[in-house]
Amino acid sequence: MSDPVRPQSVLDLAATAGRLREEVKATPPLTHCITNAVVTGFTANVLLALGAAPAMVDIVGEAEPFAAAASGLLINLGTPTPEQREASREAVAGAHAAGTPWVLDPVAIGTLPVRTALAHELVALRPTAIRGNASEILALAGHSSGGRGVDATDGTEAAAAAARELADRHGSVVAVSGPVDLLTDGERVIRIANGHELLTRVTGGGCALGAVMAAFLGAARGSTTDALTAVAAATLVYTVAAEQAAGASRGPGSFAVGLLDALSAVTPGDLRARARVEEEAR
Numbered sequence: 265m266s267d268p269v270r271p272q273s274v275l276d277l278a279a280t281a282g283r284l285r286e287e288v289k290a291t292p293p294l295t296h297c298i299t300n301a302v303v304t305g306f307t308a309n310v311l312l313a314l315g316a317a318p319a320m321v322d323i324v325g326e327a328e329p330f331a332a333a334a335s336g337l338l339i340n341l342g343t344p345t346p347e348q349r350e351a352s353r354e355a356v357a358g359a360h361a362a363g364t365p366w367v368l369d370p371v372a373i374g375t376l377p378v379r380t381a382l383a384h385e386l387v388a389l390r391p392t393a394i395r396g397n398a399s400e401i402l403a404l405a406g407h408s409s410g411g412r413g414v415d416a417t418d419g420t421e422a423a424a425a426a427a428r429e430l431a432d433r434h435g436s437v438v439a440v441s442g443p444v445d446l447l448t449d450g451e452r453v454i455r456i457a458n459g460h461e462l463l464t465r466v467t468g469g470g471c472a473l474g475a476v477m478a479a480f481l482g483a484a485r486g487s488t489t490d491a492l493t494a495v496a497a498a499t500l501v502y503t504v505a506a507e508q509a510a511g512a513s514r515g516p517g518s519f520a521v522g523l524l525d526a527l528s529a530v531t532p533g534d535l536r537a538r539a540r541v542e543e544e545a546r
Contacts, residue, residue, distance in 0.1 A: 278532070297475050427446060
């Protein structure tokens with residue numbers, strides 16, 4: 265039965281998210297992740313739970329050809345060792361050559377000079393999507409010195425103008441994570457109010473979302489689904505699953521396990537029933 269009360273844009277996004285979620289299961293996108301040492305295993309398990317095929321290839325000499333062969337690429341700057349920095353450059357070059365969509369997660373940039381310089385170098389290469397908390401997005405746009413390590417000290421809406429600026433400047437979708445996620449391509453803005461605070465109590469709760477975005481961009485590759493919609497669909501699936509996991513958990517430990525179970529089991533009907541989405545145009 266249709267629900268005439270809910271905005272059509274919400275129903276459309278929920279339907280697209282359900283379709284892409286099933287596409288990820290049916291034709292597992294090979295998702296190349298150069299990510300931080302703290303979250304590698306959790307990120308791989310999140311992708312496996314969704315049905316994607318994770319590959320953590322961060323060796324110089326292998327990263328470029330692998331990115332060219334992958335469906336989607338994540339570059340996460342959480343622990344940017346010298347080899348990872350060079351592998352990231354290689355992987356982005358391979359992605360550009362092959363048209364592989366890629367996601368930049370500028371973890372903890374602003375006050376930390378090595379990763380901040382690398383983030384500005386990579387963002388100039390026009391990532392398909394940029395995902396970060398509000399403080400990271402503000403720092404990447406040059407409007408602040410960042411947050412407190414990996415933690416945001418700014419609210420999501422404080423980064424709305426910076427997100428649009430980055431999107432316009434680099435042709436990227438920008439996703440600002442927070443209690444309400446804000447996503448924009450510079451013209452459209454989508455806000456998703458799903459999710460749960462327990463995501464902030466599990467190492468990798470945010471970083472894994474960047475990998476899910478890369479997987480969904482890979483699944484949407486060659487289709488009529490635009491990058492903003494694919495990234496929003498990934499966010500909706502992930503945050504709805506987080507809500508379901510939180511409802512059955514006793515705390516962060518059981519939540520982390522439950523999130524994997526919920527990601528594996530989430531259905532198009534769940535997305536339609538739970539989606540809390542608003543969209544606006546410039």
